[in-house]
Amino acid sequence: MNLNSALYTDLYQLAMGQSYFLKDKHEISATFDYFFRKNPFEGGYVLFCGLEEVLDSLEKISFSEDDIHYLEAQGFDSNYTNYLKTFKFTGHIQSMSEGEIVFPFSPILTVSGSIIECQIIETFILNSLNFQSLIATKASRIRYIAGRDKSLAEFGLRRAQGFAGLQASRSAYIGGFDYTSNVLAGKEFNIPVSGTMAHAFIQSYDDELTAFRDFAETRPVNCVLLVDTYDTLKKGVPNAIIVAKEMEARGEKLLGIRLDSGDLAYLSNAARKQLDQAGLDYVKIAASNQLDEHVIRSLKEQYAQIDIYGVGTNLVVGKANGALDGVYKLCSFNNTPRIKISENLKKMNFPGKKQVYRYMNQDGQYIADAITLDHLDTPKTMAHPFETHKRMPIEYASVKALLHDVMIDGKRVHTKKTTLELVKIAEENLSKLPVEHKRFANPHVYKVGLSPELEQLRDQLKKEKLDS
Amino acid sequence: MNLNSALYTDLYQLAMGQSYFLKDKHEISATFDYFFRKNPFEGGYVLFCGLEEVLDSLEKISFSEDDIHYLEAQGFDSNYTNYLKTFKFTGHIQSMSEGEIVFPFSPILTVSGSIIECQIIETFILNSLNFQSLIATKASRIRYIAGRDKSLAEFGLRRAQGFAGLQASRSAYIGGFDYTSNVLAGKEFNIPVSGTMAHAFIQSYDDELTAFRDFAETRPVNCVLLVDTYDTLKKGVPNAIIVAKEMEARGEKLLGIRLDSGDLAYLSNAARKQLDQAGLDYVKIAASNQLDEHVIRSLKEQYAQIDIYGVGTNLVVGKANGALDGVYKLCSFNNTPRIKISENLKKMNFPGKKQVYRYMNQDGQYIADAITLDHLDTPKTMAHPFETHKRMPIEYASVKALLHDVMIDGKRVHTKKTTLELVKIAEENLSKLPVEHKRFANPHVYKVGLSPELEQLRDQLKKEKLDS
Incomplete structure (x- = not known):
């Protein structure tokens, strides 16, 4: 066409x-x-x-x-x-x-x-x-409330309005986002791309720890581990800590973990504590799940310990x-x-x-x-x-x-x-x-x-x- | 791309x-x-x-x-x-x-x-x-409430989410609409296209009647005149009636008039009466202006005399x-x-x-x-x-x-x-x-x-x- x-x-x-x-x-x-x-x-x-x-x-x-x-x-x-x-x-x-x-x-x-x-x-x-x-306006509002010290990643393509997803990624970047998950938009408009991992990857393994290990080994740069597939605080974060330590031993650094469900304010604080106690204060916490400027404002009010916000649907379709x-x-x-x-x-x-x-x-x-x-x-x-x-x-x-x-x-x-x-x-x-x-x-x-x-x-x- | x-x-x-x-x-x-x-x-x-x-x-x-x-x-x-x-x-x-x-x-x-x-x-x-x-779901809801005897035209391209407008027109047609205004979608997906005229056309003339005359003369088939540029009932409809009679004298028939502002229930009934009194009961009334399934339901409850509904933004962006x-x-x-x-x-x-x-x-x-x-x-x-x-x-x-x-x-x-x-x-x-x-x-x-x-x-x- x-x-x-x-x-x-x-x-x-x-x-x-x-x-x-x-x-x-x-x-x-x-x-x-x-x-x-x-x-x-x-x-x-x-x-x-x-x-x-x-x-x-x-x-x-x-x-x-x-x-x-x-x-x-x-x-x-x-x-x-x-x-x-x-x-x-x-x-x-x-x-x-x-x-x-x-x-x-x-x-x-x-x-x-x-x-x-x-x-x-x-x-x-x-x-x-x-x-x-x-x-672009929506993105600028999210940047305004997140502050300049946070990273903002747009990953709305799966819920974007069809082909509009390409224009949405460009507009979100101009409005103040740092990254897009949309690879075609990244290439066409020269936008930095970012991405973590999906639940399917972890489910394709018998256990989460092996999944984390394999992913970190094959993609050590900018590695972010998704920790909520089974139990965020009892399994996901402890397994991520094991892998982060193994990465340290290889001279690598885990970039972050991602929370994608549950109470993000509570979980981010609890995960931050576990990471810090393990000496991993450099490991960042990314969060996603129906975020927009209002949810981010609420998370900040609750002193959520989130370094990277991943925003999808609400941004790319310009809700409401x-x-x-x-x-x-x-x-x-x-x-x-x-x-x-x-x-x-x-x-x-x-x-x-x-x-x-x-x-x-x-x-x-x-x-x-x-x-x-x-x-x-x-x-x-x-x-x-x-x-x-x-x-x-x-x-x-x-x-x-x-x-x-x-x-x-x-x-x-x-x-x-x-x-x-x-x-x-x-x-x-x-x-x-x-x-x-x-x-x-x-x-x-x-x-x-x-x-x-x-x-x-x-x-x-x-x-x-x-x-x- | x-x-x-x-x-x-x-x-x-x-x-x-x-x-x-x-x-x-x-x-x-x-x-x-x-x-x-x-x-x-x-x-x-x-x-x-x-x-x-x-x-x-x-x-x-x-x-x-x-x-x-x-x-x-x-x-x-x-x-x-x-x-x-x-x-x-x-x-x-x-x-x-x-x-x-x-x-x-x-x-x-x-x-x-x-x-x-x-x-x-x-x-x-x-x-x-x-x-x-x-x-497609949104379109089917609009068709459901409008009934099979009404014509439904989608004309959301100007407010559609960028390139998604093309997919929206196809989806609206599959969901039950009769026409789209989107010419490229019409060609690509073989959807019947329809369209009337804009205020700019009438404004480009010193008077509405000459604008109507010229439009009807140069596009007599499926001609729909937009009657709300100056005063719907005092100017627009009377001028449309003059032109419809002139068309009759040439062996042509005016398809309809379009209301795009004001109280659509009231105006459609008043316009219907003027048209019928002029012996123009075959002239259809089209209406547009922020329509969706809920507004159409309300119009029907008020016995609005509307034959063709034009639906744009609310349909093509899937509000709410x-x-x-x-x-x-x-x-x-x-x-x-x-x-x-x-x-x-x-x-x-x-x-x-x-x-x-x-x-x-x-x-x-x-x-x-x-x-x-x-x-x-x-x-x-x-x-x-x-x-x-x-x-x-x-x-x-x-x-x-x-x-x-x-x-x-x-x-x-x-x-x-x-x-x-x-x-x-x-x-x-x-x-x-x-x-x-x-x-x-x-x-x-x-x-x-x-x-x-x-x-x-x-x-x-x-x-x-x-x-x-």
């Missing part, structure tokens, strides 16, 4: 494309904004992820001969399918950096091009960015949300700002081509973002986006524009960033987000406002539409 | 593989069971989905030269990586049919082969079957679960039954190679399933799997074995089923599941029991392990 096929879209994009084409409107210029309305996980931010994949695909997207035949068989007009044969994305994309911290209602990525190309690529952009940003509500809305057509009317002000989009400025204090910490019309100066005051009577002067030490050119005429402007570069960018950005926006319960709402000119344009267009 | 790479696995499978290989245990025969422990969605069953994809992949799975280099760079032993160069899956798979109704703790698919091949393919099997069964808890457990090694001990009887596996029998009443409705040891006759009584004092005689009119050979020596036994064949199989199987197992609130628990011989084997192995 060719994932760069332009058929990776919703049928209605192609149906609207046909109408634009047959009415000779398809080359009219348009701009669409990608943004979301609600932070996932009842949190205070989103970590933006997936841009490089989108740019990769947009450089390659096309309809194969096969794809064209399929569309003809679906009853599409032959002049139109003939046009699609040479379809390429030739538009202009401005975006925030992958690894940027983003907030509701700010345009994160904007696509400008002919209306037809903007529509055909919509579905893929949403599919890619919504999911990867969701998972499962989806980020990102949307892609027309804000300009034929170089004229456009608005969609709704009874709910929050459901209206901000018209026109825009820029987002981020304001920082003297420590470089993020204070507020202002959305303004493109090519205007940094605003000094901003309006609340929906509570129209609220105004705020902005006091700041420095400011930066967040949207910058990433693709012009369908070609990347900069070289592709490596996954490791994105990890560093995300980590630095997260360090600039004040802690009150990171906490889990009722995080402080980060201020995103409108410049006076943008607010005025919205109000004017709204009035015109309602009067018409 | 090659999705048939044998690197589509967890690192620990390859690490255990190395230990088996270096200890010359890798060719020892093993059998693993795929099963799950808990029905998703607080429901009463799972619709099994994903088998054909698994068989496709197992026929092709291998390590490329590139993959081997990657493993060498990860420090794997060169004798072992040399062995992996010619790795193929050559094992034996027994499975229930794709589209079968399955219940907790029954083996759904079993893999027999050398221990090393069984382990390497574990992760992909879980990844593929867990997700697709989850989505996000994952099926399927596992893959060693039940036989070197032709000897194996068990994993746990304090919790539910966490122990059923040892040995097994068969599952399904009992039916004189109407062909499913009554109960019995898990038994392979090659034994149909049991006439069964034991509760965990409440060990409970016994049940089985009264039935007919019985069938559910596990059958699907792959021998790494090759498919039968030709691949088409997606449409699977749709029919699933529909027929669902029709045989009594309604009390389909209801949403506290569904009746379908009885799955153990044959006396299997219960005895489990108890004997448990005792041996605990005594050792």
Whole structure:
């Protein structure tokens, strides 16, 4: 299956494309904004992820001969399918950096091009960015609560949503995880891989000790022994200690043991004591079993002695949300700002081509973002986006524009960033987000406002539409 | 990215593989069971989905030269990586049919082969079957509540979990949906595609009526007009009626209108009235906006006049679960039954190679399933799997074995089923599941029991392990 096929879209994009084409409107210029309305996980931010994949695909997207035949068989007009044969994305994309911290209602990525190309690529952009940003955000929350001194390993592939497991592993790494168990993702995205052993390995032996011995002998580097197959404290840990001592005698060191069931807080403390009493204070304790940021917080509160957290399902499927509500809305057509009317002000989009400025204090910490019309100066005051009577002067030490050119005429402007570069960018950005926006319960709402000119344009267009 | 790479696995499978290989245990025969422990969605069953994809992949799975280099760079032993160069899956798979109704703790698919091949393919099997069964099950619940006379369209690609969107569309179709908006999935899996129009199309015009006119003129077949861009009842529906009448004058028929916001029960009734008064009783009403089985149930309770339900996010991400808890457990090694001990009887596996029998009443409705040891006759009584004092005689009119050979020596036994064949199989199987197992609130628990011989084997192995 060719994932760069332009058929990776919703049928209605192609149906609207046909109408634009047959009415000779398809080359009219348009701009669409990608943004979301609600932070996932009842949190205070989103970590933006997936841009490089989108740019990769947009450089390659096309309809194969096969794809064209399929569309003809679906009853599409032959002049139109003939046009699609040479379809390429030739538009202009401005975006925030992958690894940027983003907030509701700010345009994160904007696509400008002919209306037809903007529509055909919509579905893929949403599919890619919504999911990867969701998972990177989840991962960053787990890193936040675990702390920088713990190791975090993602091993969700078996419960991931099918092929999404590959994107999940990359997103988890960018969000702050150290390792993945997903070998294909490790290879494709250059993510450090890690893994321990399964119960089946131990069950394939008559006894646990021989299983541990054989495993340690054949894989001494980064060896982690799973100790809960029969009885964690009475059999598993004592057997691991025997093997660790045998490894010492060979000049090797056991990396750790893994707990995968039972009361992890209690077992980790008891296992730590047994290991320490055996002089094995260097042997780490890894734990897994339905972990997420909330369970890890609870384990830390109970002084669990865990060095390595293995997180699977809850991370890679982005529980409890499962989806980020990102949307892609027309804000300009034929170089004229456009608005969609709704009874709910929050459901209206901000018209026109825009820029987002981020304001920082003297420590470089993020204070507020202002959305303004493109090519205007940094605003000094901003309006609340929906509570129209609220105004705020902005006091700041420095400011930066967040949207910058990433693709012009369908070609990347900069070289592709490596996954490791994105990890560093995300980590630095997260360090600039004040802690009150990171906490889990009722995080402080980060201020995103409108410049006076943008607010005025919205109000004017709204009035015109309602009067018409 | 090659999705048939044998690197589509967890690192620990390859690490255990190395230990088996270096200890010359890798060719020892093993059998693993795929099963799950808990029905998703607080429901009463799972619709099994994903088998054909698994068989496709197992026929092709291998390590490329590139993959081997990657493993060498990860420090794997060169004798072992040399062995992996010619790795193929050559094992034996027994499975229930794709589209079968399955219940907790029954083996759904079993893999027999050398221990090393069984382990390497574990992760992909879980990844593929867990997700697709989850989505097919969700889809079947939506079909159940919507009824057979409604049309169901899946259009979740924009919020699907990345590439999983392709598998989700196929699974939704097998679970009972009529259409997908996902064009690539439509082409690859031969699923009927459908689509309407987006707000952006209407916004690209100065007025809604011209937008409707142009769309209907350029796409008259299966034309559905989106009526909520400005004001559903005052503008959208009246404009759609004008266009429908113009279509009638050209000898065409408007298929429908779509509601995408607001109170769908109220709006659908008001729109129905306007359409009927205009003599347009053939124009259907489609509705979308965060639908799932519970919202559709509520809409039906309110006598909403909706003919076509469009379902997206909640279906394709399998809300609220996000994952099926399927596992893959060693039940036989070197032709000897194996068990994993746990304090919790539910966490122990059923040892040995097994068969599952399904009992039916004189109407062909499913009554109960019995898990038994392979090659034994149909049991006439069964034991509760965990409440060990409970016994049940089985009264039935007919019985069938559910596990059958699907792959021998790494090759498919039968030709691949088409997606449409699977749709029919699933529909027929669902029709045989009594309604009390389909209801949403506290569904009746379908009885799955153990044959006396299997219960005895489990108890004997448990005792041996605990005594050792």
